[in-house]
Amino acid sequence: MSMILNDEQRMLQKTAREFVAEHAPVAHLRELRDEGDATGFSRGLWKQMAELGWAGIALPEVYGGSELGYAELGVVFEECGRTLAPTPLLSTVVLGAEVLLRAGSEPQQAELLPGVCSGDGILALAFQEAGRFAPYRVATKVTATADGHRLDGEKCFVVDGHVADRLIVVARSSGGEAERDGLSLFLVDPAAPGVEITRTIMADSRNAARVVFDGVTVGEEATLGRVGAAADTLDAVFDRATLALCAEMLGLASEAFERTVAYLKTREQFGAKIGSFQALKHRAATMFCDLELARSITLDGLRAIDEGREELPSLVSAAKARLADTAALVTCEAIQMHGGIGMTDEEEIGFFLKRARTAELFLGDATYHRDRFARLQGF
Amino acid sequence: MADLEQFRADARAWLDEHCPPTRRQLREGETAPAWGSPEFDAQIEGWKREICERGWSAPTWPRECGGAGLSPEEAKVLAQEMARIRAVPPIGGFGMYLLAPVLLEFANDDQKKRFLPDIANGRVDWCQGYSEPGAGSDLAGLQTRAVLDGDEYVIDGSKIWTTSAHLADWIFCLVRTDPDASKHEGISFILFDMKSPGVSVSPIQLISGQSDFCQIFFDGVRAKAENLVGVKNGGWTIAKRLLQHERSGLSGMMGGAAPSRKRKSGKRPLPNFHSMADLAAPYLGRDAEGRLADPFLRDGIVGVEMDNLCFGLTMKRSSDGAKEGQEVGHTVSMSKYYASELNKRRQELLVSVMGTQALGWEGEGFSATELAQTRGWLRSKGNSIEGGTSEIQLNVIAKRVLGLPD
Numbered sequence: 001m002s003m004i005l006n007d008e009q010r011m012l013q014k015t016a017r018e019f020v021a022e023h024a025p026v027a028h029l030r031e032l033r034d035e036g037d038a039t040g041f042s043r044g045l046w047k048q049m050a051e052l053g054w055a056g057i058a059l060p061e062v063y064g065g066s067e068l069g070y071a072e073l074g075v076v077f078e079e080c081g082r083t084l085a086p087t088p089l090l091s092t093v094v095l096g097a098e099v100l101l102r103a104g105s106e107p108q109q110a111e112l113l114p115g116v117c118s119g120d121g122i123l124a125l126a127f128q129e130a131g132r133f134a135p136y137r138v139a140t141k142v143t144a145t146a147d148g149h150r151l152d153g154e155k156c157f158v159v160d161g162h163v164a165d166r167l168i169v170v171a172r173s174s175g176g177e178a179e180r181d182g183l184s185l186f187l188v189d190p191a192a193p194g195v196e197i198t199r200t201i202m203a204d205s206r207n208a209a210r211v212v213f214d215g216v217t218v219g220e221e222a223t224l225g226r227v228g229a230a231a232d233t234l235d236a237v238f239d240r241a242t243l244a245l246c247a248e249m250l251g252l253a254s255e256a257f258e259r260t261v262a263y264l265k266t267r268e269q270f271g272a273k274i275g276s277f278q279a280l281k282h283r284a285a286t287m288f289c290d291l292e293l294a295r296s297i298t299l300d301g302l303r304a305i306d307e308g309r310e311e312l313p314s315l316v317s318a319a320k321a322r323l324a325d326t327a328a329l330v331t332c333e334a335i336q337m338h339g340g341i342g343m344t345d346e347e348e349i350g351f352f353l354k355r356a357r358t359a360e361l362f363l364g365d366a367t368y369h370r371d372r373f374a375r376l377q378g379f
Numbered sequence: 380m381a382d383l384e385q386f387r388a389d390a391r392a393w394l395d396e397h398c399p400p401t402r403r404q405l406r407e408g409e410t411a412p413a414w415g416s417p418e419f420d421a422q423i424e425g426w427k428r429e430i431c432e433r434g435w436s437a438p439t440w441p442r443e444c445g446g447a448g449l450s451p452e453e454a455k456v457l458a459q460e461m462a463r464i465r466a467v468p469p470i471g472g473f474g475m476y477l478l479a480p481v482l483l484e485f486a487n488d489d490q491k492k493r494f495l496p497d498i499a500n501g502r503v504d505w506c507q508g509y510s511e512p513g514a515g516s517d518l519a520g521l522q523t524r525a526v527l528d529g530d531e532y533v534i535d536g537s538k539i540w541t542t543s544a545h546l547a548d549w550i551f552c553l554v555r556t557d558p559d560a561s562k563h564e565g566i567s568f569i570l571f572d573m574k575s576p577g578v579s580v581s582p583i584q585l586i587s588g589q590s591d592f593c594q595i596f597f598d599g600v601r602a603k604a605e606n607l608v609g610v611k612n613g614g615w616t617i618a619k620r621l622l623q624h625e626r627s628g629l630s631g632m633m634g635g636a637a638p639s640r641k642r643k644s645g646k647r648p649l650p651n652f653h654s655m656a657d658l659a660a661p662y663l664g665r666d667a668e669g670r671l672a673d674p675f676l677r678d679g680i681v682g683v684e685m686d687n688l689c690f691g692l693t694m695k696r697s698s699d700g701a702k703e704g705q706e707v708g709h710t711v712s713m714s715k716y717y718a719s720e721l722n723k724r725r726q727e728l729l730v731s732v733m734g735t736q737a738l739g740w741e742g743e744g745f746s747a748t749e750l751a752q753t754r755g756w757l758r759s760k761g762n763s764i765e766g767g768t769s770e771i772q773l774n775v776i777a778k779r780v781l782g783l784p785d
């Protein structure tokens with residue numbers, strides 16, 4: 001598959017760029033933050049995005065999707081990244097829907113996926129239990145009851161957890177604390193007795209929640225896939241979510257870079273545009289190269305999903321390590337090159353730094369993915 | 380389309396006859412006693428002679444210039460068929476890769492007919508007279524002078540970093556033909572015979588030892604005025620175009636080829652990809668889980684391997700873009716910069732991995748790989764200097780791509 005966007009993908013890119021620029025510019029995120037908006041994104045806007053086909057872009061037609069692929073979904077993520085548009089794309093369309101597609105029964109899929117495609121249903125995958133990504137480190141316990149299961153434990157950084165219509169919970173049915181085997185997946189009603197959800201306010205002004213399960217009971221029909229064998233599902237879901245997040249990071253880093261280059265061309269000191277100083281030129285040119293590499297690995301990774309390539313996990317780790325490093329470099333340099341104005345809340349560039357750092361740590365940072373890449377490659 | 384398939388069939392038949400297995404490169408793992416022997420060399424010489432006679436060493440060039448006048452589509456089919464049978468590329472070198480493209484673009488018909496056939500069939504080896512002792516990064520500051528005297532230019536000055544000048548037959552050379560014009564506007568691009576009286580060559584010893592680099596001295600060398608290419612004092616345009624060909628070639632040589640899609644086994648999903656790790660394992664050892672035992676060097680190795688992967692994919696993306704007619708000019712500076720810096724990192728890391736075993740200069744106590752590593756590490760320092768320094772590449776990106784002001 002060519003790494004250059006085809007006509008349809010370019011059209012999608014244009015539509016998405018214009019839509020978010022008009023309806024969800026950075027000012028939109030600022031407004032949600034300043035007003036302390038209870039939802040954390042605009043439900044009306046999400047509905048419109050779903051009507052444009054973004055939510056169901058890679059989902060089966062039978063549930064209202066258009067069965068395109070991650071090459072297309074990546075375009076949407078990248079454009080939303082450019083304006084830091086807050087949407088449930090990652091929580092619902094990737095993390096939630098991918099779990100259902102892989103581990104859900106037909107009735108479970110039929111119940112929830114149409115709502116994902118139409119923009120009416122929000123899903124949240126509750127897996128993380130500590131600050132750093134460790135996919136198999138799950139202490140939340142599931143025990144068998146007479147007619148189902150009982151969940152006890154605590155999750156953090158559950159994206160869109162406080163607005164989800166349904167939670168998907170990773171819990172341990174057997175094995176030691178960090179063991180790959182023994183993980184299970186359950187659908188949980190957020191209103192069920194024993195579920196306590198607290199929205200956490202993050203630096204990037206995006207949604208996350210702490211969720212406590214205290215003796216929550218679910219029936220047998222709430223089980224997603226085979227008990228104790230969730231790791232294969234999770235690996236595949238995290239790989240896809242990581243690449244989608246990489247596409248978002250590519251968009252935000254590209255935008256932060258372009259804004260910075262534009263600033264270098266307008267800001268004057270010592271009687272000259274600061275962009276004429278070689279100390280800044282070379283750093284800008286270096287970032288350009290880093291972004292080109294970031295774009296290449298992201299595009300290839302997204303296509304590897306669509307082509308079902310076996311080397312996908314290695315590409316995912318190479319992509320996330322590269323995007324984590326590049327987005328950090330670009331957003332930090334963006335602040336430095338903007339100087340004092342870059343430190344003010346009034347200037348938007350700081351929003352990019354905050355989102356970059358959050359996205360960097362979510363689903364594994366560069367250190368995590370370099371280690372994983374080496375393991376996958378046998379060293 | 381039907382014509383193209385007919386061409387493919389004809390090309391295949393001709394290649395089967397003139398490039399039988401005895402005249403091809405070996406496949407991985409194949410051994411043949413003849414490889415490298417005088418008999419084998421004679422076979423390869425025969426192959427080169429025959430394909431040059433057919434004009435297929437430069438297939439798209441006009442027939443009167445030593446080519447075969449093929450269309451780009453036919454040339455692509457021919458390249459596919461040659462790659463399929465692992466035919467040895469017949470002609471390489473500075474003439475084919477650097478000079479010929481600018482001759483085709485800028486030379487007059489007479490010059491094309493006189494110089495291109497000898498490039499196409501490899502009869503003349505060329506060298507590149509660009510850098511001077513006083514003109515490195517500031518190439519346009521060159522001082523070698525050419526003064527018109529009748530129908531000849533008289534050339535005085537010196538060129539440095541000229542690869543294989545001691546073996547070259549002819550030189551393409553940048554000379555100053557108008558000392559009073561601004562520095563970019565007084566330069567001409569001229570061709571002359573390296574056996575001309577007044578030309579002398581001395582090889583340069585590098586920090587890594589012997590090299591192909593030379594310094595050339597011109598003392599009253601006489602070059603025919605008819606061998607000035609393009610417009611007098613208009614050589615800078617040609618010089619820059621040739622540098623683009625050079626930089627894309629250099630970044631290609633330093634690795635970063637797109638990873639093969641083919642898989643050898645399930646265990647190694649990215650084939651031929653952890654050569655550094657294989658090289659490092661005997662020096663660093665592995666822990667109980669099979670990881671390289673030094674976590675910091677392992678992190679460095681994986682970083683270089685990943686960046687190499689990303690760089691290779693960037694080259695693929697730029698070639699995908701070229702196929703669809705998208706501008707790729709800027710990628711030349713980017714890839715030259717990135718490939719150079721990446722190779723330096725790789726070489727530094729390998730020295731750290733091997734320790735003092737990678738600092739042996741010659742003689743006993745070191746494997747051939749270790750001795751080559753010492754030289755390779757030192758030689759890599761030149762990657763970011765030759766063909767335009769990294770700083771120059773960053774300047775080009777800042778100006779041409781990002782549009783930052785002077």
